[in-house]
Amino acid sequence: MTTLELGINIDHVATLRNARGTVYPDPLKAAQLAEEAGADLITLHLREDRRHIKDADLLALRPLIKTRMNLECAVTPEMLDIACRVNPHDVCLVPEKREEVTTEGGLDILGKFEAVKSATKQLKDAGIRVSLFIDPEEKQIQAAKDVGATVVELHTGRYADLSGIEQGKELERIRKAAQFAKRIGLRVNAGHGLHEGNVMPIAAIEELSELNIGHAIVAEALFKGWQNAIEDMKALMVRGRHKDHIHPL
Ligand SMILES: CC(=O)[C@@H](O)[C@H](O)COP(=O)(O)O
Numbered sequence: 001m002t003t004l005e006l007g008i009n010i011d012h013v014a015t016l017r018n019a020r021g022t023v024y025p026d027p028l029k030a031a032q033l034a035e036e037a038g039a040d041l042i043t044l045h046l047r048e049d050r051r052h053i054k055d056a057d058l059l060a061l062r063p064l065i066k067t068r069m070n071l072e073c074a075v076t077p078e079m080l081d082i083a084c085r086v087n088p089h090d091v092c093l094v095p096e097k098r099e100e101v102t103t104e105g106g107l108d109i110l111g112k113f114e115a116v117k118s119a120t121k122q123l124k125d126a127g128i129r130v131s132l133f134i135d136p137e138e139k140q141i142q143a144a145k146d147v148g149a150t151v152v153e154l155h156t157g158r159y160a161d162l163s164g165i166e167q168g169k170e171l172e173r174i175r176k177a178a179q180f181a182k183r184i185g186l187r188v189n190a191g192h193g194l195h196e197g198n199v200m201p202i203a204a205i206e207e208l209s210e211l212n213i214g215h216a217i218v219a220e221a222l223f224k225g226w227q228n229a230i231e232d233m234k235a236l237m238v239r240g241r242h243k244d245h246i247h248p249l
């Protein structure tokens with residue numbers, strides 16, 4: 001059985017800090033405490049508008065990370081240049097729209113095939129593993145393989161927004177996508193909108209290697225503390241992976 005890793009996304013620790021222009025809460029401290037609490041990697045998204053993580057956070061964090069750094073960024077010359085200079089373990093290329101509240105949908109690789117292919121090559125030449133954040137669709141997964149990426153992260157935002165039968169259908173779509181991606185030799189991750197109440201059925205998908213979770217853990221941390229929220233999420237992922245749950249859908 002594939003081990004399921006937990007990537008802690010620290011973006012919204014920075015959101016809280018930036019809301020008041022203070023120096024606290026410190027995303028670096030959040031990353032270090034997350035690693036102590038069992039995070040397998042630290043994920044952060046340097047948005048083009050710098051609404052949460054800033055360049056200084058990224059630079060300060062890089063030498064401190066003991067696990068892995070997974071940098072999410074848009075496919076732009078500026079971001080690719082920063083990524084190559086910072087040299088994280090992984091870069092996850094994501095779509096970005098300035099006006100969006102959060103990342104809506106996955107990267108349309110087919111729609112910008114040459115740009116994604118060239119970005120993937122630039123990052124791989126710098127020794128960085130490349131992941132592509134995509135919707136759970138066979139044609140996008142095949143395109144990820146065709147541009148030379150070795151990892152995909154399946155967008156679980158739609159699953160998180162749905163309920164009942166519709167959520168069950170989306171879960172099946174994610175499962176089939178994960179199976180296809182694994183079959184063609186890709187590492188398969190997932191994330192977006194996952195929380196304590198919806199993570200277990202996703203964790204049960206055996207082809208998945210990593211879940212990236214941020215917003216809901218920051219929210220839970222308000223009530224039970226940052227490290228408790230991380231430990232609880234990991235425990236739920238282990239229970240999900242071992243199918244220690246009654247299927248709620
Ligand atoms: C790409 C992704 O799913 C995460 O980075 C998520 O976007 C968190 O940041 P935002 O809330 O700014 O979208």
Ligand SMILES: NCC(=O)COP(=O)(O)O
Pocket residue numbers: 009043153190191192193194212213214215216
């Ligand atoms: N790529 C998904 C991610 O990093 C975390 O997304 P969210 O849990 O903040 O919605």
